[in-house]
Amino acid sequence: xxxxxxxxGVLLLLAAACAVAFGLRLGGHGIMxxxxxxxxxxxxxxxxxxxxxxxxxxxxxxxxxxxxxxWSAAASMRLFGENEAAARIPSALAAALTCLLTAALAGxxxxxxxxxxxxxxxxxxxxxLAAGRMLTTDASLCLLVALATAALYVGLTSTxxxxxxxxxxxxxxxxxxxxxxxxxxxxxxxxxxxxxxxLSARCGLRRLVWPGWPAAVGFLAIxxxxxxxxxxxxxxxxxxxFVQEYLIRQHLGRFRGGDTSHQxxxxxxxxxxxxxFLPWSPYAAAALLGRTPEALRPRASECAMLRxxxxxxxxxxxxxxxxxxxxxxxxxxxxxxxxxxxxxxxLKGRRAHRGMAAAxxxxxxxxxxxxxxxxxxxxxxxxxxxxxxxxIAPISVPPNLLASAGHLALILGLGGLLAALPAALARHTVAxxxxxxxxxxxxxxxxxxxxxxxxALLSAPLHGLVALATRADRRPVILISHSxxxxxxxxxxxxxxxxxxxxxxxxxxxxxxxxxxxxxxVVARSDTMGLLFKDVSLEAVERRGDWVWARAMPRxxxxxxxx
Numbered sequence: 378x379x380x381x382x383x384x385x386g387v388l389l390l391l392a393a394a395c396a397v398a399f400g401l402r403l404g405g406h407g408i409m410x411x412x413x414x415x416x417x418x419x420x421x422x423x424x425x426x427x428x429x430x431x432x433x434x435x436x437x438x439x440x441x442x443x444x445x446x447x448w449s450a451a452a453s454m455r456l457f458g459e460n461e462a463a464a465r466i467p468s469a470l471a472a473a474l475t476c477l478l479t480a481a482l483a484g485x486x487x488x489x490x491x492x493x494x495x496x497x498x499x500x501x502x503x504x505x506l507a508a509g510r511m512l513t514t515d516a517s518l519c520l521l522v523a524l525a526t527a528a529l530y531v532g533l534t535s536t537x538x539x540x541x542x543x544x545x546x547x548x549x550x551x552x553x554x555x556x557x558x559x560x561x562x563x564x565x566x567x568x569x570x571x572x573x574x575x576l577s578a579r580c581g582l583r584r585l586v587w588p589g590w591p592a593a594v595g596f597l598a599i600x601x602x603x604x605x606x607x608x609x610x611x612x613x614x615x616x617x618x619f620v621q622e623y624l625i626r627q628h629l630g631r632f633r634g635g636d637t638s639h640q641x642x643x644x645x646x647x648x649x650x651x652x653x654f655l656p657w658s659p660y661a662a663a664a665l666l667g668r669t670p671e672a673l674r675p676r677a678s679e680c681a682m683l684r685x686x687x688x689x690x691x692x693x694x695x696x697x698x699x700x701x702x703x704x705x706x707x708x709x710x711x712x713x714x715x716x717x718x719x720x721x722x723x724l725k726g727r728r729a730h731r732g733m734a735a736a737x738x739x740x741x742x743x744x745x746x747x748x749x750x751x752x753x754x755x756x757x758x759x760x761x762x763x764x765x766x767x768x769i770a771p772i773s774v775p776p777n778l779l780a781s782a783g784h785l786a787l788i789l790g791l792g793g794l795l796a797a798l799p800a801a802l803a804r805h806t807v808a809x810x811x812x813x814x815x816x817x818x819x820x821x822x823x824x825x826x827x828x829x830x831x832x833a834l835l836s837a838p839l840h841g842l843v844a845l846a847t848r849a850d851r852r853p854v855i856l857i858s859h860s861x862x863x864x865x866x867x868x869x870x871x872x873x874x875x876x877x878x879x880x881x882x883x884x885x886x887x888x889x890x891x892x893x894x895x896x897x898x899v900v901a902r903s904d905t906m907g908l909l910f911k912d913v914s915l916e917a918v919e920r921r922g923d924w925v926w927a928r929a930m931p932r933x934x935x936x937x938x939x940x
Contacts, residue, residue: 387480387493394500395476397817399469399509402824404462406832407840407864413511414864415439417464420450420512424459425871430610435866436877438615440623444607445556446514464512464867471516472509476500478523479710482683486676487718494809495717501816504653504702505709510824515703518558522690522707525550525566530682533570533585541592548596552603559627563600565707568693569686576685583678643695649702650691651743654709656792656812659736661716670722680718683711720809737797737808744790751782778834781827788819838922839900840868845919846898846926847873856881857901865900899927 408417419432419439432439432447449467457463476499484492499505508515528547532540547566554562574585588596611619651658665687669680690708694700792815799808839862846854847870856865856879869879899906899915903925906915915927 383489387484387489387496390493391476391480391496391500394497394813394817395473397820398500398506399472401820403465403469403510404460405824406461406828407836408461408464408867409511409832409836410860410862410864412513414862414867415441416446416512416514417450418863418866420447420464421454421459421867422874423447424451424454425875430607430614434863435874435879435881438618438622440611440615440619441627442514443556443559445553446512446517449517450512465510468512468516469509471520472500472505475505475516475520475523475710478520478527479713482523482527482710483714483717486673486679486683486714487721491714491717491721493717494720495713497813498654498657498713498717499709501813501820502654502657502709503819504706506820506823508703508706513703514558515706518554518562519706519709521550521554521557521562522565523710525554525562526569526686529566529570530573533574533588534583534678536586540586540588541595544588544592544596545599548599549603552600555600555604556607559623561707565690565693569682569689572689573682573685576681577678580681582681645700646691646695646702646705650705650708650712652747653702653705654712655743655789656737656740656796656816657713657716659739660719661712663736664715664719665712667719670719672722673718680715683715687711687715720805734797737793737795737812739793740796741790741793744786744793748783748786748790751779751786777830778827781822781830784822785819785827788815788822791815792819834922836864838924839865841921842900842919842924842926843879844868844870846900847879849898849918851876851878852928853878853880853897855897855899855901857883857899857905859883897929899925899929901925 408414415434419434422433422435423429423444426433429444429448432442432444446467450464453466454460454463457466476496479499480492480496483495500509505516505519508519525547528543528550532544532547535543551563551566554566556562570585573582576582577584611623651662654661665684669677673680687708690705694704697704792812795811795815796808799805799811839858843854843856843865846852851872854869854873856862858881860883861881863881866874866879866881873879898918902923903920904923906925906927915929917925917927919926
């Protein structure tokens with residue numbers, strides 16, 4: 378087979394994997410809470426107000442994240458309509474491009490087969506898959522950090538005009554990274570390349586080349602030219618409120634552990650990565666923690682850079698006081714590239730047969746552990762409560778949702794077994810194909826069964842009622858829930874958004890009750906509707922699931938009319 382045909386085959390394989398992972402029924406379920414609901418509502422409000430400087434959610438300035446995700450989602454909805462798929466297209470495209478970049482990284486150090494494995498593993502693993510199918514900042518940040526880190530390394534290990542152009546591209550990526558999720562967009566690439574530079578001379582790696590002051594100043598100028606205009610405009614428009622919320626609370630406060638709802642022990646990302654990158658994580662862990670194989674010694678510098686990159690992301694977020702399993706997504710591309718190179722190397726040695734079989738069995742055991750948690754969710758809640766400062770309310774999960782979660786865990790476990798058995802018989806290609814096939818089945822069950830079931834039970838009734846209530850008349854709509862449900866704002870009528878006619882509360886204080894008494898609509902769960910408004914007469918208009926849309930009038934007013 379010619380080199381061109383082989384490259385085309387890899388591209389077609391990656392395109393198919395990305396189409397399944399990030400394209401299959403992308404809009405098949407409603408916008409989810411909490412983060413996706415906030416970002417989708419903010420992007421839709423930005424689309425209708427035309428204000429590209431100050432992000433807002435329900436009319437209130439929202440400085441939690443920079444605006445790149447809102448800009449891209451608003452542009453997508455302008456092109457493709459105000460629907461769930463359009464809102465998620467930016468994340469899906471970012472995730473697909475990350476898969477291609479990961480394949481390029483692996484192909485550079487270990488050839489086409491490694492490129493195929495790396496790209497497929499990035500597409501078909503739980504955390505990258507989830508990030509590419511939700512409107513959050515994770516997929517965009519992962520892509521931009523990968524682009525910036527790779528470009529910095531290439532630009533600083535090369536000379537000439539091409540190196541300066543690559544450094545300029547790194548500056549653009551870092552600037553966009555600042556606009557995607559703030560400081561991590563610059564800190565992560567700089568940290569990875571800086572640690573590599575510090576170790577390169579001592580470890581005999583390829584040394585970085587000082588590009589000269591003009592190139593360095595040009596790089597910083599490009600970063601500032603991309604990122605600074607919005608920051609200055611937001612500061613001028615919002616003053617000290619922007620500084621306090623965006624810089625102090627969201628950046629410094631989160632890193633120091635100010636976000637108490639996301640606190641976790643320092644070892645949190647160890648099981649987080651092993652589970653989030655299943656069923657490929659055992660290969661990646663072996664590559665990250667083991668010695669560079671003999672076959673990869675000619676590419677020792679590139680392998681070292683990938684290892685340092687992944688470990689820097691892991692250590693930085695482990696040291697942070699705020700932790701979510703998706704935070705370490707920027708370590709997945711280098712880990713996937715090294716894991717793919719390890720897989721390719723393992724095809725050549727008898728000792729690796731046992732290693733690959735053991736990795737598959739470990740994957741299967743981890744999945745069975747997840748299955749046990751699904752079967753006993755009360756035990757999982759008790760363990761989680763030990764590391765959460767806020768009380769975790771008991772959750773009653775319907776049997777069909779537990780069944781879907783169990784199906785997903787069983788598929789992952791089956792994938793581990795399918796990977797282990799052929800590997801034990803030295804049929805590694807069969808093992809890898811079986812692993813990829815099991816993950817494709819995982820995607821199918823997730824998007825065709827699990828997510829639609831969860832949406833129909835948890836979100837669709839609320840979304841439908843808010844859409845009806847805000848379009849039926851011009852009454853204010855009071856949305857009452859025990860926790861924030863900003864996803865409902867995505868389904869409100871545009872004039873309700875612009876007129877700030879949706880009031881979201883977690884209880885019903887006197888001011889809200891008075892508002893209802895003057896003629897408003899109320900959307901709440903049926904078991905709380907009567908308890909919250911004792912002085913207001915409620916006339917149910919429509920019920921969907923556990924949610925009710927009712928029109929409210931004060932009892933005193935009704936009594937005065939003899940009713």
